[in-house]
Amino acid sequence: MDAPPPATPSASEVHRIHWLPGTDHLLAVCHCGAEAEFDDPVALWEWLLAHPDGHRTRTNESP
């Protein structure tokens, strides 16, 4: 089973992932406010867990 690698969270971390209606895209919202779109949930989790690497607040760009 391909469990993504464990990460150590800080306090009050909530990640949200929205499946954008009418598309195959997932919008990841990190607890820091950074956002990015993906079409692969594994890549999405790698990006979320890489926080803060590649997380620019309020960005809509794919990494």
Place this chain on the structure above:
Amino acid sequence: MTAFIRDQWYVAAYAHEVGRTPLGRTLLGEPVLLYRTEDGRPVALADRCVHRRFPLSEKPSRLDGDRVVCGYHGFTYGPDGRCVSVPGQRRIPRTARLTGYPVVEQDAFVWVWIGDRDPGDTLPPRAPWLDSPDHTVVSGMEPLDADYGLLVDNLLDLSHETYLHGGYIGTPEVAETPITTEVDEKSRVVRVSRHMDDAACPPFYAESTGITGRITRHQDIEYHAPCLYLLHSRVAPVGTDERAFHVEVVYGITPSTEHTTYDFWAVARDFALDDQKVTDFLRESNHTVVMQDVVALNALQKALDTEPPGYQELSINIDTGGLAARRILARMAAEPA
């Protein structure tokens, strides 16, 4: 396999299963004896006599008042695990003591703490509908010949209802409707929501609620890793929100051995509370649905057992919640005791 996560509460039994007859359950590989004292307190002790390891839940072991008597040679233990009597001699060896487990009775479940540290103020997560006068409950427990992680995967992705449970709880809209996933890293709760605005009413709800037309259907999952899964299910005829029916689906997910799991399932409803026909229908149809999962997961486990190490899977959007749960479980397992 999915690693065991210790220092957690797990559902060991329904409260009604624990009584004056010794009950044995294996929790995270540990044999546990459950019974009640004469004043009704649940007790959880190691289910092996210290003498020759005979199971104390196995006949002719028996209760004598609040004590349990080993059916093999008569070693007798108090509810605190201390040996109070051995055959043929007065001296009781100092090491003659059963490990005792912290135990809590809550929401119709008997919860047992499996771990090395003391639970302190930590209590199990709640499922209050199971012990509420405002709800009627049907429930059961099915042993699963599969890794508990497979059950978590199954429950976090309800799109499988469309295929595995078609004609019972599945309709095409379940698999077609996008989900929203929320992961609270601190409380270790994964939430997956699927809101269907205009969906067919599956027989499970049509026959229990009397709804004949199309419905709005909300599925809001709350997975409290690793042990408790809640599905807040709400159905209402399209355009009539005030006539919503609520069903709270609860799963206690308890690893037994590396490849076996206790699947405690319960369905609480807030309608037709005294209607025995509805109760019988929901018990029968939910049992059928649970068994469809059991058969499928047992087959999946067998298939996975033949896979080489490092086998590949493919995950898509529907797996977002399941991947979140796997990650939280992996993180919890990696935490130092």
